[in-house]
Amino acid sequence: METRELRYFVAVAEELHFGRAAERLGMAQPPLSRAIRQLERRLGVELLERTSRTVAMTAAGETLLDEARAVLDAVEAAERRTRRAAHTTTGQxxxxxxxxxxxxxxxxxxxxxxxxxxxxxxxxxxxxxxxxxxxxxxxxxxxxxxxxxxxxxxxxxxxxxxxxxxRQVVLLPAGHPLGARSHVLTADVTDLPGLPLPRWPEADGTYRDGPGPQADNHAQLLQLIGLGRACAIVPESGGTSGRGDVVAVPVLDAPSxxxxxxxxxxxxxxxxxxxxxxxxxx
Amino acid sequence: METRELRYFVAVAEELHFGRAAERLGMAQPPLSRAIRQLERRLGVELLERTSRTVAMTAAGETLLDEARAVLDAVEAAERRTRRAAHTTTGQxxxxxxxxxxxxxxxxxxxxxxxxxxxxxxxxxxxxxxxxxxxxxxxxxxxxxxxxxxxxxxxxxxxxxxxxxxRQVVLLPAGHPLGARSHVLTADVTDLPGLPLPRWPEADGTYRDGPGPQADNHAQLLQLIGLGRACAIVPESGGTSGRGDVVAVPVLDAPSxxxxxxxxxxxxxxxxxxxxxxxxxx
DNA sequence: AGGGCCGATACCTCTCGGGTATCGATCGCA
DNA sequence: TGCGATCGATACCCGAGAGGTATCGGCCCT
Missing domain, CATH: 3.40.190.10 (Periplasmic binding protein-like II)
Structure with a gap:
């Protein structure tokens, strides 16, 4: 199996549509169809169930999708590490x-x-x-x-x-009533009026729908909390960074x-x- | 990078000789030289230092060798698991x-x-x-x-x-003087006269040089011990299997x-x- | 100085990867 | 029920590139 074939298969498996996959790969649809068919022939395995209207994965296809992603990650890592090893020699x-x-x-x-x-x-x-x-x-x-x-x-x-x-602590705006407590429970700080938990980006970089401001780093988070727009449960050491406008209170039942x-x-x-x-x- | 290129590179890196590598790959030497050169060009990295007499690895080459082996293992695993997933569906x-x-x-x-x-x-x-x-x-x-x-x-x-x-125990032929002890130390059982530790195959399937009989499975091992030709330190549960001709004595300082x-x-x-x-x- | 070893180069061939045009099946819709 | 749209497969063509042979050029050994 060549990595090119694996790239093609991953594209088709993710799109479940030869036309869109071909577009994503920057090629025409017919050679893509042929490449997948050839991959199936060589493996002796049906990877996709095709009707003239729809494409569905087989169990073998699901397996190959997982494995192919791992292979492609490994290939990418190989390229990067090799390039870096080369430049390291020269003082990087x-x-x-x-x-x-x-x-x-x-x-x-x-x-x-x-x-x-x-x-x-x-x-x-x-x-x-x-x-x-x-x-x-x-x-x-x-x-x-x-x-x-x-x-x-x-x-x-x-x-x-x-x-x-x-332990984990909850970060609250200074002056919030709960800020004076010696400890709280998770239930105490979810659904605080006006202090929603912020939303983090998902693995694909998008934000889940819902209430709460968006934040993708710690500074933004502290800013939001200091402004009284959010609270957050974070590890103790990710603390207040000496800001006066944020206080930390241990959350007893949060997983350490x-x-x-x-x-x-x-x-x-x-x-x-x-x-x-x-x-x-x- | 295509897996074909990685296979070629691994062959050359292992042989450090284009002619032998080409032979191993079942191809002629010139296309192999070109393929490696093209890989280097595409990566923008020198992988091998070539004189007209000798081939040596660069640091980047060492890195790629490690990474390429991991990739090729992953590809092989992908093929096997996919094939097996397909046949599993049909009752395997x-x-x-x-x-x-x-x-x-x-x-x-x-x-x-x-x-x-x-x-x-x-x-x-x-x-x-x-x-x-x-x-x-x-x-x-x-x-x-x-x-x-x-x-x-x-x-x-x-x-x-x-x-x-x-714990680990030492397996000795029945009747050996140490067999009566309640426990021993590692030092007591290395260099026992006439009872060398057997040699195991290395990762590449060859045996290291040295004294001691060769064994690559537990049955062979027990046989050798019962015959009074060897002793061995093994986990407690890999015990005597009820054989009367082998006895086990705990080795206190062997790593558990x-x-x-x-x-x-x-x-x-x-x-x-x-x-x-x-x-x-x- | 010369022969042999080994990687690089030159040049050829032909496979195969990729493109365009088109077919055939299926679904939505009037 | 029939028509157009959609989508994967097929037919056919072209060119890049993978792989072969012949040969060169540098290097070590004797």
Missing amino acids: PGVVLATKAGASTEFLAKLLAAYAAEPDAVPVEVILSGIGEQTRVLRDGRADVALLHLPFDDTAGFDTEELRTE VTTVIAWPPHSRSRGVAGLVRTATSL | PGVVLATKAGASTEFLAKLLAAYAAEPDAVPVEVILSGIGEQTRVLRDGRADVALLHLPFDDTAGFDTEELRTE VTTVIAWPPHSRSRGVAGLVRTATSL
Whole structure:
């Protein structure tokens, strides 16, 4: 199987429409039909059930769709990492670390400082990716290592080490009646009048419909809360950043958040290994 | 990047010789040279340093070699799983489980029995792969799920659940002086005169040079021990199988062995999920 | 100095990937 | 019920490019 065939199949499987898939691929429909048919012949498997009006997936097609996506991610990662390895030789950054924009900044600062002090440290570039983007960025090779937060991020397919676990707090505008409480429950802070939970972008970058302002980074979030337009439940360390207009109150029944450091399983980079060693011994 | 190019590159990188690589690929040398050169051009990266006498890897080449192997494994897995998914629909086995031949057989039996009793159980095919072969078999799609043993097997790239941890014992021929002891240390059983530790096949299927008989499965091992030709340190449960000619003595300072159940991270198979659920609640 | 090894180059062939035109089946609609 | 629209498949054509053979040119060994 060639990656070209897999790209074609993914397009058709996602569109369930040869015409649209062909358009998306920048080609005509007939060669696409032929390519898929040839793929099916070579595999000896029916991937799509076609009538002259409609296209549907078979069980085998669903399987191949999953696997093909994994392959294409791996190919993309291979290209990126190879290019980066080439430029690294000529003095560019040694390792790229992805982290949630605005989360655990002081922990990150400690980690970077401690690692830089190591004798064999290589330069570290930090990518502040959007919410839920880190796993993508790590999977497709834009980053070599990432800080993820359980149970929100999906660590499937990566090697990980747990770094620390922390409670969650609710961030409220200063002066809000609940701000004086020593603790609250989740139920206390959902549906607060005038303080909806903000909406995060979904995996595909769109926002779910519903009430609540949109935010895709921590600074925006704090801003919104300070303005009294939202509240949010976040890990303790993603705190108020010293702002006077936001207060944090522990939420007893919210699941605690574990920060992990994650990297692609076959990584053999010296920089990644060092960073992980430093992080776990922090 | 097409998988064909990656296959070519891996061949050349492994042989470090265009002529031999071409032969291995069943093609002539010139088109291979051109293909590699084109890959380098498209990536904008030098992968191999060529003189007219010798071929050497660059750092970027090393990176691509790792990544390309991962991609090719993923492609192979995609083909196999797709084919199997197609035949599954027509009544073939639902999930393939790989395990070390001869290890934890009674645990495996319990697992299979418990799973078969589940209401939504699908048929399970068991592959008894050679030592160290399970991760390979799991990675390239011949199996959907495997029982691995830490710290021997490498779980990198898989999702895992720990099942149980056990001590290790040394297996000795019946009647050996140490057989009467209540426990021993590792140092007591290395370099026993006439009882060398057997050699296992390496990842590439070859045996390391050195003393000791060769064995690649548990039955052979027990046979050798019963004959007084070897001793071996194995997990408690891989015991004597009721043979009178072999005795087991705990080794206090040997690392304890953890059995884990492992599966490819993007697996969405109902059968795998059920097996894992059954195994963890056993 | 010369022979042999090995990767690169030149040049040819022919497969196959991709395009256009068109067919045939099916669904919506009057 | 019949007509047009939609959509995948088929027929046919063309050109890029994958792969072959012959040969070159640099390098090591003797």
